[in-house]
Amino acid sequence: MQKLILPFVSGFLASLFFREATLALLHAAQVVDVAGFSTEPFLPLGLPEFLVNAIWSAIWAVLMAWLLRVSPARPAPWIQAFVFGGLVLTAAMVFVVDPLRGIWPSGNMLPRLATGFASNAMWGWGALVFMRAFMSETPED
Template identity: 90%
Template sequence: MQKIILPFVSGFLASLFFREATLALLHAAQVIDAAGFSTDPFQPLGLPEFLVNAIWSAFWAVLMAWLLRVSPSRPAPWVQAFVFGGLVLTAATVFVVDPLRGIWPSGNMLPRLAMGFGSNAMWGWGALVFMRAFMNETDED
């Protein structure tokens, strides 16, 4: 259960409480234009964007837990989770998800990549926070 369900739930919650909250705080500080918790419909499903992001983040958290070997018996890989979220999720969004939606990388990508890295890095850190909070010390790897 700790290998799939807990990372899945942790990734979903981290998307809501860390990634989207980071975007909302940056928007409130007038650093970025995009606000967190976007309710714009994500095509072709029509679900709100923040919910689709949370579902995808849950799948990425399972991969992160497996790659970083997150377990209660090992030290928590805080920096690696931060970097995993920032690099992997941002790259997946820019080079896979957006082109599938018809949005191609062009022009000055630095502001968009910086915003993506920051919010997704906070997701990685938050996913690890939830994973460590939910894990039971008696379970094996």
């Protein structure tokens, strides 16, 4: 259970409490135009964007927990989780998800990449926070 369900739940919660909150704070500080917790429908599903992002973040958290070998017996990979979230999720957004939605990388990508890196890096850190909080030290799981 600690290898699949807990990282999944951790990634979902980290998306809501860390990624979307970071976007909301950056928007409140007038640094970015994108506000957190977007309720725009994500096509073709029709679900709110923040909910779809949370589901995908949950799936990415399982991969991150496996790659970084997150466990209570090992030291927490804080920097690696921060970098994983910032680089991997931002690259997946720009080069996979957006082209599937018809949004192609063009023009000055730096503001978009910086915003994506900041919010996704906070997600990676937050996912690790939740994973470490939820995992028990008993080896039976």
